[in-house]
Amino acid sequence: MKSMLYGVSVGPGDPGMLTLSAVEAIRDCETICYPVKKAGEKSTALEIARSAVSLEGKEIVELVFSMDPEDSVRRASEKVALDKLCGILDSGKDVAMVVLGDIGVYSTYMYIDQAVRDRGYRTKVIAGIPSFVYGASKAGLPLMLGNESFCVIPMAKDSADRLDEALKDMDNIVVMKAFKSIDTIISLMKANDVPLERATVISNLGMDGEYIGPLVADREYGYFTTVIIKRCSRI
Amino acid sequence: MKSMLYGVSVGPGDPGMLTLSAVEAIRDCETICYPVKKAGEKSTALEIARSAVSLEGKEIVELVFSMDPEDSVRRASEKVALDKLCGILDSGKDVAMVVLGDIGVYSTYMYIDQAVRDRGYRTKVIAGIPSFVYGASKAGLPLMLGNESFCVIPMAKDSADRLDEALKDMDNIVVMKAFKSIDTIISLMKANDVPLERATVISNLGMDGEYIGPLVADREYGYFTTVIIKRCSRI
Numbered sequence: 001m002k003s004m005l006y007g008v009s010v011g012p013g014d015p016g017m018l019t020l021s022a023v024e025a026i027r028d029c030e031t032i033c034y035p036v037k038k039a040g041e042k043s044t045a046l047e048i049a050r051s052a053v054s055l056e057g058k059e060i061v062e063l064v065f066s067m068d069p070e071d072s073v074r075r076a077s078e079k080v081a082l083d084k085l086c087g088i089l090d091s092g093k094d095v096a097m098v099v100l101g102d103i104g105v106y107s108t109y110m111y112i113d114q115a116v117r118d119r120g121y122r123t124k125v126i127a128g129i130p131s132f133v134y135g136a137s138k139a140g141l142p143l144m145l146g147n148e149s150f151c152v153i154p155m156a157k158d159s160a161d162r163l164d165e166a167l168k169d170m171d172n173i174v175v176m177k178a179f180k181s182i183d184t185i186i187s188l189m190k191a192n193d194v195p196l197e198r199a200t201v202i203s204n205l206g207m208d209g210e211y212i213g214p215l216v217a218d219r220e221y222g223y224f225t226t227v228i229i230k231r232c233s234r235i
Numbered sequence: 236m237k238s239m240l241y242g243v244s245v246g247p248g249d250p251g252m253l254t255l256s257a258v259e260a261i262r263d264c265e266t267i268c269y270p271v272k273k274a275g276e277k278s279t280a281l282e283i284a285r286s287a288v289s290l291e292g293k294e295i296v297e298l299v300f301s302m303d304p305e306d307s308v309r310r311a312s313e314k315v316a317l318d319k320l321c322g323i324l325d326s327g328k329d330v331a332m333v334v335l336g337d338i339g340v341y342s343t344y345m346y347i348d349q350a351v352r353d354r355g356y357r358t359k360v361i362a363g364i365p366s367f368v369y370g371a372s373k374a375g376l377p378l379m380l381g382n383e384s385f386c387v388i389p390m391a392k393d394s395a396d397r398l399d400e401a402l403k404d405m406d407n408i409v410v411m412k413a414f415k416s417i418d419t420i421i422s423l424m425k426a427n428d429v430p431l432e433r434a435t436v437i438s439n440l441g442m443d444g445e446y447i448g449p450l451v452a453d454r455e456y457g458y459f460t461t462v463i464i465k466r467c468s469r470i
Binding site: 009011014015016017018019020021023024052102103104105106107108110113125126127128129130133134136137140141142143144145146147148149150151152153154156159162165166169170 | 244246249250251252253254255256258259287337338339340341342343345348360361362363364365368369371372375376377378379380381382383384385386387388389391394397400401404405
């Protein structure tokens with residue numbers, strides 16, 4: 001059992017943002033796996049991989065990891081997917097599982113990695129460009145300078161309090177999954193006396209409805225919306 | 236004046252962590268610039284670039300940006316460097332300035348970029364893998380999962396309070412420049428009831444004294460030391 005599972009970060013969508021190590025792993029592995037929530041779902045990560053490396057002749061395998069609210073359904077789906085994956089590894093093939101952005105940033109891959117290692121297989125993860133790092137470069141903004149602090153707050157049910165705290169303590173704040181929370185962000189910035197000009201919205205990069213610009217209330221933002229707030233802007 | 240300054244992130248040191256866009260920019264530019272604090276200083280960024288792309292036949296230019304405490308000395312050094320850089324751009328050559336890690340993470344490049352744009356030139360920045368993203372991948376740790384928050388605190392004179400706040404509010408904390416602050420980190424974790432097992436030290440990756448392991452008080456850590464604290468570990 002010498003085969004290896006590679007967890008391969010393919011970056012934020014721009015094929016130029018693949019690393020040399022990612023390209024090498026995708027090129028050298030006989031099998032490319034991609035995780036989906038439902039059978040037949042399209043994988044953006046697979047398309048990014050394909051745009052940089054020819055996948056011709058490779059075995060392409062979909063692995064369904066259900067997000068069903070029912071625990072038993074999720075576990076059953078996970079068992080099927082892991083059995084399939086480990087079956088390929090047992091046949092002596094190396095596998096590259098492709099993951100959007102960086103594998104350490106809000107990716108469920110690390111659970112899969114742990115489960116595969118628990119079954120006695122070898123794994124290796126390859127870092128990639130997180131979407132917020134790419135977004136900042138596209139907006140021409142530094143994420144942090146000097147001795148500034150930095151944080152990422154994903155918007156969810158109970159995130160308003162966290163963002164409120166961050167707007168008091170942190171120099172640079174990236175608000176992810178901000179699509180439905182633009183009004184909340186604006187009112188929290190106002191409440192904390194952070195001028196709205198300090199915010200830059202990065203939305204649907206490279207997709208329909210791409211927008212890089214100021215935080216404006218009366219505007220529609222795409223599903224993939226991140227807001228970078230530089231509380232102590234020095235540039 | 237159609238030439239372009241590329242700010243090229245070359246990643247954390249591993250040549251495999253260069254992106255395809257970084258390789259392309261280094262390959263296509265006639266001139267490679269690298270910033271140093273003192274004339275004659277070695278540039279790790281340049282060595283990383285050289286390990287991935289042959290620099291033969293290219294013009295390699297050192298640009299000194301002094302870090303002298305005296306404001307006038309820094310400004311004079313900056314003027315000389317910018318004149319030199321803009322002279323090359325005026326001659327119609329594209330320039331790649333190479334920068335360690337990601338260009339948006341504690342890099343002074345963004346000041347240079349702004350100054351060059353203020354002089355009327357075109358610039359483009361290319362994102363890269365930040366050291367903390369690479370460190371997490373090497374340690375096999377996710378930076379954040381689900382809806383967890385994440386922050387980076389660089390240790391400096393007044394950073395203990397910031398770390399104390401982060402240990403109360405944030406799910407995942409990366410402490411950078413931690414070399415001299417191991418004792419402070421340990422005592423703040425204890426004060427906030429965060430078990431020391433939640434911390435992983437990543438020190439001098441790929442260099443002498445490399446260490447990836449638990450946070451232990453009675454141990455020497457290298458100069459390049461980062462601590463990842465997962466307050467709400469779920470893996």
